[in-house]
Structures are given as structure tokens and as C-alpha cells.
Amino acid sequence: MIGSWVHTAPTITAAFLASLVEAVEALTIVLAVATVRGWRPAGLGALAGLLVLVLIVTILGPLLDRVPLHLLQLAIGVLLLLFGMRWLRKAILRSAGVIPLHDEAKAYATETAELREQARRHEARLDWLAGLASFKAVVLEGLEVVFIVIAVSAGRGLLIPAGAGAITACLLVAGVGLVVHRPLARVPENTLKFAVGVMLSAFGIFWTGEGLGVAWPGGDLAIVACAALFLGVGLAAVTLIRRPNAEALP
């Protein structure tokens, strides 16, 4: 029971937190589209994007069951390592003030200005262009969610709990976004990315090792140990390279 929770809890948490970050980023673009051109193209574009994602999951899901487990673990482990360590690297550099923090308010302003400029040039096609921007944001951010959900749950029958975590996060962000009608700039995105980067990197090490035939001591508990080591190294790196004007990691 404890063993099962040791694996299920990080899986759901990783899917939830990663989806929260991606949904916030997608919401920013959809809101920008809605502000410039109204909810119709924004909503239709987002809906079309969601349909494409459902189609991808429907096609890919059954195909994954046909891949031998060791090969699947190795392939997904390697991709998770690349994906997770990319997030963690960026989060470390942002926390240390080496690169600027991602700013949703700024992203919203940039997207709105871009759409207004497009409006000036192609007034007649603007609904189509605005819908496309909304569609693209949902598909691209959604693809990351789909990948994370499939990757953290692969081969362990945890697709439903991981999917539930991701859907909960997306509904939460969509609900809050609809109520406040503003980009969710106060979500501590870098801290979330740091945490998700740590978890995905730990999952990546675990799956890649399993794919290579490593018998991890403690079984699933090894994921927690790997996560603790990544967290420790990440925090140590932030302390070591921190620039004087950097914001502290909450």
C-alpha cells in the first residue's frame, strides 16, 4: 500500500504541477486573443486545440501498449531526462538571476500587441489568425501536458490518476482565468517549474535505469531518493551561482 502511494503520489503531483504551469501559459495567450478579438475565436481555437490533443491521445494511447515494456521505459526515461533537466536547468538559472523570470503579464502584453499589429495589417482575416494563435497555444502547451502524463504513468497503469491530476489542474486554471479575466501572473511559476523539473528528472533516471536493467534498491522509493538528490544539487547550484539582484526561491 505504502509502496503504491510512493509511486502514485509523485506521479499525480508531477502531472498536476506540470499541467498547472502549462495551463497558465496557454491561458495567457487565449486571454490575449479574447481581449483583442473576443471570446468566439479564442474559445473556438482553444476547443479545436483540445480536440487535436484528444485525437493524439486516442491514437497514441493504444499504440504505446504494443511497445515492449523495457523499450518503452528506456525511450520514455531518456525523453523525461531531457525534458525534466531542461526545465530544472532553466529554473535554476532563473532562481539565481542568470536569466530573467518568465513574466505572464509581459507575455500577455506581447501577445496582445502582436495581435493588434496583425489586426492593423489583415483586418479581414483577423478572426482566423486570432483563433489560430489560441489553437497553437493550446496544442503546444497541451502536448507538453500529454507527454508528461503519458511519461510519468507509462507501464504502471497510472494513466487515469495522472490524467485526473492534469485535468484537475487545467480546469482549475481555466476556472480561475474565467473568473479573474487576467493572466495568472502571481502563480509562482518558476518554483513550480523547479519542483516539476526535479520530479521529472527523478522519474527519468528511474525509468532509464529500469530500461537498462537496473534493480533500484528500495524499488519505487528510489524515485524519492533521486528527487531528493536533484533537489539538493539544484538548490546548491542556485546558492553557488546566485547573482546579487536575484529573487529568493520561495
Next chain:
Amino acid sequence: MNSLWAVLRELAGLFIDDGSLVLQIVVVILCASISSILLPDIPLAAGGILLFGCLGALFVNVKTTARR
């Protein structure tokens, strides 16, 4: 064609940000794979190479990036 290329670039961008980190991770995975083939009786060796290799690669990468 341009759109397809843009989509492929976006997809690759999900996994590849800093080329040198990707290269280091691939090298660590290759070393772990070789170790799992050459030392099948010590499967933890591959795990150790994988874990500490990736941690080292990450640490060195962020330190180098910060110094630039």
C-alpha cells in the same frame, strides 16, 4: 513545408534547449548502457553512473552558463 518545419522545431524544443546539456546527458546514458552490458552482475553500476552523471552534468552546465 515551413509550417511543418516550425512544428518539428517546436517539438524538438520541448526536449532540447541547451545543446551541450543534451550532449552530456546522451554521453552519460551511453556510459550507463555500456556499463550495463559489460557489468551485468553489478546492475547498480549503471544506475550510479546514470544518477551521478546527470547530476554532475546539470551542475557543471549551470555553473558554466552562469560564468558566461
